[in-house]
Amino acid sequence: MRPIKLFLILFMFLCIGAKQTAVAQQKEDVIYLxxxxxKKGKIVSISDELIKFSYTGEAVLYELKKDKISKIVFANGREEIFGQNSSAEKSSNKAEERSAGNLLAVIPFEIASNDQSIMTDVMRKKIQEACVEAMQGQKLAVQFQDPRTTNALLSKNGINFSEIDNHTPDELAKILQVDYVVMGVYDIENKGASTYGSSSSSYGNKQNGDKEKGSSVTTNNSYTTTNYNTKVHMTIYDGTGRQLFSDSKSPLFGTLDSYKGALKTLAKKVPLTK
Known part of the structure; x- marks a missing residue:
């Protein structure tokens, strides 16, 4: 056999062998912990928590927890990232959900009253929480920002409750990173106090042989209550400051906590339904 022909045959065998080796290498999945x-082998299945695989040349299946894996490079070249990058992907998904326009924050309510003693931040927070609770009871197509998160973000941006009215709805939406903001006012008119009472008299024992009664003892019972006229105003804006809803409700009986029933009534009228 001529040397040139023999060289060509050997070259062909070498090429075929190299190709087979490359193919064999490409069939391996590589798991990076x-x-x-x-770990190199064949990925058999991937579940929410586990990955099942077998080593190259073996039939035994092994399991690995996904939180121990950083990435997988499959035999076809595709990569799948786990761990920290996966968490970043989840954060991205949350951001996408937020950008879909469904996150709502309730701003602490303003209080308008002729009684300065009840215009407190504590009451503003109570009305804010009651508003969130009332709206959560409805089938609305929104997610609610936790009131504590809302208040913390306002504080970090130097906004006191008494200064909220100095900011536009779109400014507040941007600061809170939400798509809707609920703003409201609780009107409380102190109409003064009323005192109600009653009295009763009792007599001592009759004296012997005397038809007239002895001395009388009178007992007075009284209580004082404060009368209020109240009204709840609620307004909803989108992230651009456009007004979507505005309405008011005056409770039948005016008490300091009558805002609860009024908010439940207003929440039923909110147009952000599914």
Whole structure:
């Protein structure tokens, strides 16, 4: 056999062998663990928590927890990222949900009253929480920002409750990173106090042989109550400051906590339904 022909035959065998080796290498999936080590083999299945695989040349199945894996490079070249990058992906998904326009924050309510003693931040927070609770009871197509988160973000941006009225709805939506803001006012008119009471008299024992009664003892019972006229105003804006809803409700009986029933009534009228 001529040397040139023999060389060509050997070259062809070498090429075929190299190709088969490359094909064999491409059929391996490579698992990169969080500790820097690697495992090569065949990925059999991937569930929410576990990955099942077998080593190259073996039939035994092994399991790995997904939180121990940083990434997988499959035989076809596709990569799947886990761990910290996966968390970043979840955060991105949350951001996408937020951008879909469904996150709502309730701003602490303003209080308008002729009684300065009840215009407190504590009451503003109570009305804010009651508003969130009332709206959560309805089938609305929104997610609610926790009132504590809302108040913390306002504080971090130097906005006191008494200064909320100095900011536009779109400014507040941007600061709170929400798509809707609920703003409101609780009107409380102190109409003064009323005192109600009653009295009763009792007599001592009759004296012997005397038809007239002895001395009388009178007992007085009284209580004082404060009368209020109240009204709840609620307004909803979108992230651009456009007004979507505005309405008011005056409770039948005016008490300091009558805002609860009024908010439940207003929440039923909110147009952000599914």
């Amino acid at each position: 969080a500790d820097g080590s690697q």
